[in-house]
Amino acid sequence: MATAGVSAMSLLRRVIGDVLRRIRRQQGRTIREVASVAGVSLPYLSEVERGRKEASSEVLAAICRALGIDLAELLEEARDELRRGQPPVPATPGVRPPAPLNPGVRPRVPASRRDTAALVGPRRPEPLARLGAPDEPPHRLRPLRRVPGPRTTLMLARRSAGAGRRRLPRA
Template sequence: MVLLRRVIGDALRTRRQGQHRTLREVSSAANVSLGYLSEIERGHKEPSSELLAAICDALGARLSELLREVSDTVALAEQMPGVLVPVQDEPAGQQPASVPASAHGKAAGRAVRQVSSDGSVSVQVRQDSALKATLRARVRATDRDVVCAA
């Protein structure tokens, strides 16, 4: 299931980072607290239409552009069955093969699961956001990582 607040948050964060602006700069320009803007970008809070318009104005974007982008993302997600299935917890009695989030720097606070390992190759999946997951394969013989984000 797609959570609209997460797609909106991702779109806002992408625009802000694309402009190389900080949360503090945008929160000040939009007259919203830095913490609340951060919660919106992470998809934890759903902004009102007035607040969303103020944030878009601070980013120099039209509200209609942002909503069109969000709509396109949701439409794409709806066409891809199975892609949006969240990382599930392991069944009762089984220990998840988790990788410490601290081992991946930016992965802190995100679900990282060891999907497969045969001793020479290991595969991990990290849920980055509602619509983004990173697959990491490590080949032990060459000690090289192959990373794919979608």
């Protein structure tokens, strides 16, 4: 997974470098001239154009100013170059994108908690135990008591046993 990200980044470096070189050559300018106007060294600009160095946004902006283009134009050219060169790839290998929805079917949108509370109503009280027959009136219902589990009981017993215990000082 990390190698895919590295190869994609190196591809982006190459594409940006190719676009810079193509624009420079279309203008009929030398690499030395553009490097001096941009304020970068000639070897560094050469490596950026070859896709060997990843230039910062500030350096790319300086090179673009030297070429008389906007940084946005450079990135648009690089985007178009990337789109031309690669078919769309699914996000996960082996997983196809979902089929398009039927025109009459709307996707379900999860409701916020407030909307859900309005639809469901107020929170229900503790569960009630029924005493006697199922047809008895509701006033005969009592709340269930929660009984602690065996581990909780053991922990409480250990705490209470250790609370009054005194330790003898070491001799």
